[in-house]
Amino acid sequence: MNSATSGAKGWLLEFGRDELRLSVNETREYLERMGRQLDDAALTALHSHTEGWVIGGQQASLRLRHQPHAAEQMDRLGSGQRPFSQYLLANVFGQLSAEMQGVLLALGIASQLSGDLANALTGRRDGQELLE
Structure with a gap:
């Protein structure tokens, strides 16, 4: 038994990207908790663009708070914009x-x-x- 196993008392909990990403419904629930609502098309586009990452939902929530008409633009996300994972790579990993x-x-x-x-x-x- 290695130190990591003994330190965890034999329990192992794994988190992968699938566990860290939100489903479409979880994204909807997150936005609703933040006081934001999107129609199904805009929500699907947002989820696709952010690839389910919570930080993407948070950024969208902030955008919706400061730009009242941003919800109307959510269904156009992804057209000509890079995926959110590329944003994370450049702005988190790159830093x-x-x-x-x-x-x-x-x-x-x-x-x-x-x-x-x-x-x-x-x-x-x-x-x-x-x-x-």
């Missing part, structure tokens, strides 16, 4: 240091991680701390 980008790219190939595996993949000695 990290080159060292941290390298670490994330190295760790990204593993389907499960432990401190020892993080050390092996990155050449670092603080893999467990890095994961925590």
Whole structure:
């Protein structure tokens, strides 16, 4: 048993992109909690454009709050616009240091991680701390 398993008392909970992304209905519920409502076509377009990422729903909610007619434009999302994952890549990943980008790219190939595996993949000695 490695330190990650013993530290988790034998329990493993995995989160992948499918668990982190919202369904269309979850996107609708999120927007409604924020006081925003979209018709089905606009909601479908928004969900497709944001690829279900919560941050995309949040950005849309802010846009709708500040631009009252933005809901009418939601059904045109995606036409000529890059997917939200490209936005995240440029504005989140792209803002990290080159060292941290390298670490994330190295760790990204593993389907499960432990401190020892993080050390092996990155050449670092603080893999467990890095994961925590």
